[in-house]
Amino acid sequence: MSDKNHPSYGILSFSRSSISGNGVALFGSSIRHNDTIRLSISKGEIDRHGNESRYYAKHSLSDKYIEVEMSYSQFAEAITSLNMGEGVPVTVMRVNGQQMPPCPYEDKQKLMRQEFKNLAKSVTADMTSHTKEVAELLQNKKTLNNADKEFILSALHSAAAKISDHMPYINEMFAEQMEKTVTEAKGEFENFLQNKMNSIALEAIAEKQKEALSERYSELLPAAETINIPPTDMPYEQEEEENQDMGMGGMSLG
Structure with a gap:
């Protein structure tokens, strides 16, 4: 088996990021953004278990090589314009775990x-x-x-x-x-x-699934009116007295 950790191992990931308020300034963009794409490259490791190799990213800040942020249009341009020009502007957020100063906004x-x-x-x-x-x-x-x-x-x-x-x-x-x-x-x-x-569609789907499961399992349960409780022949007072006798070990004190 190869080394679990090696300097050449890395994990690349993309994620969506939402920023509230006035948004964030991005290098190469003329507006502020509330929704961005974040790319990160971290140190990786391999775990061999059950005849299967699994790859993990180390999540501590010191194990993160670089983290950059870009707009949706910059992300689309980056993946559709290979070998064209000098590249696509991105905003560097962290380098080797060190936070970079915020990108200045220029109107x-x-x-x-x-x-x-x-x-x-x-x-x-x-x-x-x-x-x-x-x-x-x-x-x-x-x-x-x-x-x-x-x-x-x-x-x-x-x-x-x-x-x-x-x-x-x-x-x-x-x-x-x-x-x-x-x-x-x-x-x-x-x-x-x-x-x-x-987001609205996912909420609607989850609600529909909840309703469908509720209807499905409700059919498997008997209705309330079909549950019959066998009546008792003895009056309530007599039943209570017998219960008290049983509570005393079945011995009557009278």
């Missing part, structure tokens, strides 16, 4: 708006600076040479490029992020609804 909509605002400020500042330089040039020079003309054209082209190139790109990225956020929120709601429906 992607707020971030995109701020980036668009910063770009608008940059374009405005450049245009203001170039306008001032061109105005000074026109005021101080009655005749513009080729270098002056090239400077003015360059300033105008630079402002136009930032407006025509950067603005549409930022707007496109913002639209893609909004679509991704909506998809994540929709998936989160669908997962919550599915879990709730499964």
